[in-house]
Amino acid sequence: PQPTVSIKDHTIEASLPTGQSVTVQLYGATVTSWKSNGQEQLFLSEKAHLDGSKPIRGGIPLVFPVFGAPPKNHATSALPQHGFARNSHWEFLGKSSSESMERDHGQGDLAVKLDFGLSHTMLSKEFRKTWPYEFGLVYSVTLTKDALETTLQVRNEGKQNFDFQVLMHTYLNVEDISNIRIKGLESKTYVDKTRNATSHTEASPALSITQETDRVYQDLDPTVPVVVASAADDKPVFSITREAFNDVVVWNPWIEKAKGMADFGPDEAYKNMICVEAGSVSTWQTLEAGDSWEGGQSVKSRI
Numbered sequence: 609p610q611p612t613v614s615i616k617d618h619t620i621e622a623s624l625p626t627g628q629s630v631t632v633q634l635y636g637a638t639v640t641s642w643k644s645n646g647q648e649q650l651f652l653s654e655k656a657h658l659d660g661s662k663p664i665r666g667g668i669p670l671v672f673p674v675f676g677a678p679p680k681n682h683a684t685s686a687l688p689q690h691g692f693a694r695n696s697h698w699e700f701l702g703k704s705s706s707e708s709m710e711r712d713h714g715q716g717d718l719a720v721k722l723d724f725g726l727s728h729t730m731l732s733k734e735f736r737k738t739w740p741y742e743f744g745l746v747y748s749v750t751l752t753k754d755a756l757e758t759t760l761q762v763r764n765e766g767k768q769n770f771d772f773q774v775l776m777h778t779y780l781n782v783e784d785i786s787n788i789r790i791k792g793l794e795s796k797t798y799v800d801k802t803r804n805a806t807s808h809t810e811a812s813p814a815l816s817i818t819q820e821t822d823r824v825y826q827d828l829d830p831t832v833p834v835v836v837a838s839a840a841d842d843k844p845v846f847s848i849t850r851e852a853f854n855d856v857v858v859w860n861p862w863i864e865k866a867k868g869m870a871d872f873g874p875d876e877a878y879k880n881m882i883c884v885e886a887g888s889v890s891t892w893q894t895l896e897a898g899d900s901w902e903g904g905q906s907v908k909s910r911i
């Protein structure tokens with residue numbers, strides 16, 4: 609048996625003969641579902657807009673070319689928070705499936721890759737005017753038996769350099785926020801966005817989330833996994849490794865902020881999600897004319 613891929617209503621769905629599946633909306637190239645081990649692995653708000661009227665609250669929205677509110681007097685200043693990638697219509701470039709190079713593992717090593725593209729010619733007039741660079745993005749979503757890999761290639765197709773930030777705003781589905789710990793951040797410097805963007809050093813080897821949390825951890829070794837572990841038995845629930853992404857944002861809106869977001873629901877759902885967002889956001893990547901850059905993450909679940 610081969611992977612199956614279906615395209616319907618601006619939605620691409622792929623599944624493996626071993627049961628895993630992924631759903632991607634062309635709007636934002638947002639992954640809205642990843643099923644593995646018979647369970648949904650990503651959190652999607654019940655009130656998320658899936659009609660292209662608003663960035664999707666949940667799944668994996670892509671942040672590009674600016675993270676958060678754009679700085680003043682910068683090329684991105686007139687863009688919305690988190691840029692335009694998550695609120696633009698992407699095109700589906702096609703699928704490819706592959707057997708892993710490792711031998712003797714049978715169909716379990718089958719993988720399916722979905723490619724999506726966004727270029728300057730596809731942007732709305734407004735976005736083109738506010739960020740007038742000639743660029744090409746290729747976003748690849750690869751589903752394997754035990755992981756979901758997402759990589760973004762950024763190309764500068766123009767004659768001018770441009771600066772960008774990028775982030776995979778991954779909403780992980782958790783049963784109960786009080787039962788998880790985040791590991792792999794100890795001794796790292798982070799900017800706390802809930803405390804006037806002040807800098808701190810992470811003291812905890814296993815961070816528990818007990819309040820609104822919005823932290824940008826910097827200068828991580830991308831090959832060292834950030835692990836969401838069960839507090840009960842320390843077993844990994846998710847493990848995230850990265851390529852060329854040195855930063856990881858940890859975000860949970862908690863009670864008041866969750867209530868305040870019109871597209872977040874139910875109110876209590878802040879207990880069922882944790883955003884662990886891999887990216888390059890604490891500095892700017894400068895891309896020279898003709899150059900390209902690539903970064904990505906691999907999320908494994910219950911390994």
Ligand code: BG6
Pocket residue numbers: 663676689690777801822823857859885
């Ligand atoms: C996180 C930011 O990445 O995204 C938070 O660090 C922000 O500050 C959150 O609140 C959600 O952003 P938005 O634009 O999707 O509401």
